[in-house]
Amino acid sequence: MSAPGSGIQVRSKIWLEIDGQPVFGQGREELLRLVQKSGSINAAAKAMGITYRKAWTYIDAMEKRLGFPLVNRLKGGSGGGESTLTPHAETLLEKFDILQQGFNEMVNRKFVELDFKGL
Amino acid sequence: MSAPGSGIQVRSKIWLEIDGQPVFGQGREELLRLVQKSGSINAAAKAMGITYRKAWTYIDAMEKRLGFPLVNRLKGGSGGGESTLTPHAETLLEKFDILQQGFNEMVNRKFVELDFKGL
DNA sequence: TTTTGGTTATACCAAAAACGCATAACGGTA
DNA sequence: TACCGTTATGCGTTTTTGGTATAACCAAAA
Numbered sequence: 001m002s003a004p005g006s007g008i009q010v011r012s013k014i015w016l017e018i019d020g021q022p023v024f025g026q027g028r029e030e031l032l033r034l035v036q037k038s039g040s041i042n043a044a045a046k047a048m049g050i051t052y053r054k055a056w057t058y059i060d061a062m063e064k065r066l067g068f069p070l071v072n073r074l075k076g077g078s079g080g081g082e083s084t085l086t087p088h089a090e091t092l093l094e095k096f097d098i099l100q101q102g103f104n105e106m107v108n109r110k111f112v113e114l115d116f117k118g119l
Numbered sequence: 120m121s122a123p124g125s126g127i128q129v130r131s132k133i134w135l136e137i138d139g140q141p142v143f144g145q146g147r148e149e150l151l152r153l154v155q156k157s158g159s160i161n162a163a164a165k166a167m168g169i170t171y172r173k174a175w176t177y178i179d180a181m182e183k184r185l186g187f188p189l190v191n192r193l194k195g196g197s198g199g200g201e202s203t204l205t206p207h208a209e210t211l212l213e214k215f216d217i218l219q220q221g222f223n224e225m226v227n228r229k230f231v232e233l234d235f236k237g238l
Numbered sequence: 239t240t241t242t243g244g245t246t247a248t249a250c251c252a253a254a255a256a257c258g259c260a261t262a263a264c265g266g267t268a
Numbered sequence: 269t270a271c272c273g274t275t276a277t278g279c280g281t282t283t284t285t286g287g288t289a290t291a292a293c294c295a296a297a298a
Contacts, residue, residue, distance in 0.1 A: 008142065008185075010218070012133045014226055016235070018126050042274060051258060056276070066127075073275060076265030080273025088238060095233045099129070099226075107133060107222070114214045116135070119207060161245060170287065175247070192246060195294025199244025241298070248291080257282070264275080 008119075010111040014100055023065045028058055029096055032089055035059075035071060039082045127238075129230040133219055142184045147177055148215055151208055154178075154190060160202045 015025035027048075034044035045055035063070050070089035075081045085093075134144035153163035164174035182189050189208035194200045204212075 007137050009136050010133060011136050012131065012222075014129060014131045017128050017130050023127065040274070052275085053258065053277085054256090057256095060276095074265090075263070075275050076272095077274085078266045078272095080266090081264075081275050083275080091238055095235060095238075099229055099233055103131075103226070107218070110218055114218060116214060119210055119214075159245070171246085172248090172287065173285090176285095179247095193294090194246045194292070196245085197243095197295045199295095200246050200293075202246080239298100242296085243294105246291105246293075248289105250289085251287090253284105253286075255282105255284070257280105259278105259280090261278085262276080264273105266272100268269100268271085 008116055010107055010116070012104060012107045014103060016096070018065050021065055023062055024092065024096060026100070028062060029093060031055055031058060032070065032085060032093055035083055036085045036090075036093075039084060040079075041071070041073075041083045127235055129226055129235070131223055131226040133222060135215070137184045140184055142181055143211065143215060145219070147181060148212060150174055150177055151189065151204060151212055154202055155204050155209075155212075158201045158203060160190070160192070 013026060016023045031044055031048060034047050035041055038044055038047065041055050041059065042052050045052045048055070059071055066088075068088050069086050070092070072084045072086055073081070074083070132145060135142045150163055150167060153166050154160055157163050157166065160174055160178065161171050164171045167174070178190055185207075187207050188205050189211070191203045191205055192200070193202070
C-alpha cells in the first residue's frame with residue numbers, strides 16, 4: 001500500500017443557487033464562455049467534450065431557474081443557426097469570474113501549509 | 120415572474136481528492152465527528168438523518184481511497200458493538216477543520232460586494 | 239448452555255438520474 | 269426546391285443511488 005497522504009489533493013468550488021437548486025458554476029461558466037466565443041451551442045459542447053444534448057440541458061435548466069434568458073438562439077439560416085449571449089449572461093459571467101478569482105490559489109496555499117501529504 | 124437575481128445565493132465547498140475521486144468533504148467530516156461523539160456508526164447516521172447503509176458506504180469509500188482505516192469497528196458485545204476513530208481520522212478532522220475555517224464567510228462577503236442580487 | 243439485544247456488514251431489488259442516439263424543425267443559400 | 273448545419277426534443281438504455289431485508293457477531297443476562 002502507498003504511503004498515507006500521497007496523491008491527495010484539495011479541490012474547491014463556488015456556485016450559485018436558487019431555492020437550493022444549482023444555477024451557475026464553473027462548468028456552466030465555461031460553457032457560456034464557449035458559446036460567447038463560438039456563437040454556437042453545438043460548437044461549445046464539442047469544445048468541452050460533452051454532447052449537444054447535455055449542453056442544451058444545462059442552459060435550459062439555468063434559464064428556467066434564473067427566470068431570464070441567457071442565450072439568444074436562432075434556428076436555420078445560413079450557418080444553420082447561431083447562439084449569442086444576452087446582456088444578463090454577460091453580467092453574470094463577469095461577476096462570477098471576479099467572485100472566483102484567487103480562491104483556488106488561496107485554498108491550495110493553506111493545503112500545503114497544513115501538510116496534508118504527511119498525514 | 121420574480122425580479123432577476125432575487126432569491127439567488129452563493130455556496131461553496133472544499134474537499135479532498137485522490138485520483139480525482141472525492142475522499143473527504145463537509146458531509147463526511149460531520150459523519151466522522153458524530154461517530155467520534157457517539158461511538159457508533161448507526162447513531163451517527165441517525166443524527167445526520169441518513170440511513171446506516173449510506174453512512175457505511177461513505178466510510179468504506181473513504182478508507183478504500185485513502186488506503187488506511189478511519190474507524191475501528193467492533194461487532195457484537197455488550198452494546199452490540201461500537202466504533203471509534205483512528206488517530207489518522209482525528210488528524211484528518213483537525214486539519215480539514217482549519218482548512219475550511221473562514222472560507223465560507225469570505226465567499227459570502229465577496230458575493231454581497233458584487234451585488235449578485237441586483238443582476 | 240441458551241437467549242437476548244443492538245451493532246456492524248452485505249446482498250439484492252427498486253427508484254431515480256444521467257446518458258446518448260435518433261429524429262424533427264428551421265431558414266438562408268445555391 | 270434541395271441542401272446544410274444548427275437548434276430542439278422524444279425516448280429507450282445505462283449508470284448511479286437509495287432503501288429494505290437479512291446475516292454475522294459477541295458480551296451479558298437468563
